[in-house]
Amino acid sequence: MESLVSESSMPATPVQGHSLVIRGGRPLSGTVDVKGAKNLATKAMVAALLGDSASVLRDVPDISDVWVVRSLLEAHGVRVDAVEDGALRLDPSGAVSAHMEEIDAHAGASRIPILFCGPLLHLLGQAFIPDLGGCRIGDRPIDFHLDALRAFGAVVEKLPTGIRLSAPGGLRGANIELPYPSVGATEQVLLTAVRAQGTTELRNAAIEPEIMDLIGVLQKMGAIISYEPNRVVFIEGVDRLSGYDHRCIFDRNEAASWACAALATDGDIFVGGAKQQEMLTFLNVYRKAGGVFDIAEDGIRFRRGPELKPVVVETDVHPGFMTDWQQPLIVALTQARGTSVVHETVYENRLGFTRALVQMGADIVVHPQGIDAPGRRVPRRKLEQAAVINGPTPLHGADVQVPDLRGGYSYVIAALAAEGESTVRNIDIIRRGYARFLDKLTALGADFDVLG
Ligand code: EPU
Numbered sequence: 001m002e003s004l005v006s007e008s009s010m011p012a013t014p015v016q017g018h019s020l021v022i023r024g025g026r027p028l029s030g031t032v033d034v035k036g037a038k039n040l041a042t043k044a045m046v047a048a049l050l051g052d053s054a055s056v057l058r059d060v061p062d063i064s065d066v067w068v069v070r071s072l073l074e075a076h077g078v079r080v081d082a083v084e085d086g087a088l089r090l091d092p093s094g095a096v097s098a099h100m101e102e103i104d105a106h107a108g109a110s111r112i113p114i115l116f117c118g119p120l121l122h123l124l125g126q127a128f129i130p131d132l133g134g135c136r137i138g139d140r141p142i143d144f145h146l147d148a149l150r151a152f153g154a155v156v157e158k159l160p161t162g163i164r165l166s167a168p169g170g171l172r173g174a175n176i177e178l179p180y181p182s183v184g185a186t187e188q189v190l191l192t193a194v195r196a197q198g199t200t201e202l203r204n205a206a207i208e209p210e211i212m213d214l215i216g217v218l219q220k221m222g223a224i225i226s227y228e229p230n231r232v233v234f235i236e237g238v239d240r241l242s243g244y245d246h247r248c249i250f251d252r253n254e255a256a257s258w259a260c261a262a263l264a265t266d267g268d269i270f271v272g273g274a275k276q277q278e279m280l281t282f283l284n285v286y287r288k289a290g291g292v293f294d295i296a297e298d299g300i301r302f303r304r305g306p307e308l309k310p311v312v313v314e315t316d317v318h319p320g321f322m323t324d325w326q327q328p329l330i331v332a333l334t335q336a337r338g339t340s341v342v343h344e345t346v347y348e349n350r351l352g353f354t355r356a357l358v359q360m361g362a363d364i365v366v367h368p369q370g371i372d373a374p375g376r377r378v379p380r381r382k383l384e385q386a387a388v389i390n391g392p393t394p395l396h397g398a399d400v401q402v403p404d405l406r407g408g409y410s411y412v413i414a415a416l417a418a419e420g421e422s423t424v425r426n427i428d429i430i431r432r433g434y435a436r437f438l439d440k441l442t443a444l445g446a447d448f449d450v451l452g
Contacts, residue, residue, distance in 0.1 A: 036248025118192025353407030
């Protein structure tokens, strides 16, 4: 197989513009291993800035979001070394303000830079954050982040190219209630409060497993953080934090993606490193949709049962069904007999990717204002949408363009499930969140060529 540039060489900026030519209609079968979660590793790397000694992060995934954070840390004088397979040593002892141009070079590449604010304010008294990128799945504002930082005493100044922050009087603990249990805003508060003066009470916090793992990282560094079951987190600020040694929690989004690939292609995939507890909600839906799974000590095996069945799913914050799970699931649901409904309630624009599936033969209608259905949680969010999927419909090859990370993954598995040849363009986005993606496809028996 031709390699998609060097998947292990970790360039600072991903190469754009590769395509996959996929010959579908073959089940994906075999074993893939999932490593550290994208949504923890990148945040734990930022946390290393808060320590007064070096940190070691293990099972770091080889993905472009990690490369971006690594470059940003290096631009701020943090020394980052690959110390052994999949581990990074992060030494913040030489941390300095980065040059505007170096930070700006990352504008548009990721949303993680916003999480540098608190640590940089503690360390340097100021921070500059470029315009943020990340997947185009709605407006993705940062108002919760900025409001929280202001509550800690930061002064926020908006510039044409980004945001400048300063903390003339230092950062003080605050009482903060998030309007929505945002993952990023919860992380922002944690990373800022641990070194702020006094106690912070955060209400309506996100409680995703990756956030719990970040709390674990911060506790290893010396932070004092407790939480109540009702989304309330207390953080007692401390004067100093040290480095940590931590192994990232596994990537449950990647595990769910491969599980859906087995369902969609009628394959049989053992996902090494997948664990049950963090995937309980996913596994319930998987079973209801006609999937079968066997849980082992070292991973979970996923395959189809006798028939695929339609399901009604609503995405939600943890412990609900994750928004990042719906895209590959929808591909599998095109093969279920009957009508499935997927309500997207986390982002306002995360069903657009289904247009390409329709091009491939799927029967999917998106209702941009959402639809009512019995048993819905109340109150509904204003921004939700719904996809109605009628199946089974044979899928056929098409020429499609990857729109975002999870949508892109779902196009690849749709093309693998489809009869005939497909071209999936702009696959480099997939490297934001799937480590050694092409190697894994090859290991599972996929038939494809890389172009570009
Ligand atoms: N929101 C605001 N204002 C804010 C922040 C968020 O209105 O200041 C809204 C968002 O627009 C969205 C909702 O709150 O409608 C949830 O956003 P959240 O902050 O929870 O998401 P995030 O932190 O930006 C992370 C993951 C996403 C994942 C979501 C939900 C990272 C780097 N990204 O995003 O991952 O979908 O949480 O679990 O951790 C992906 O992996 O493909 C991905 C997009």
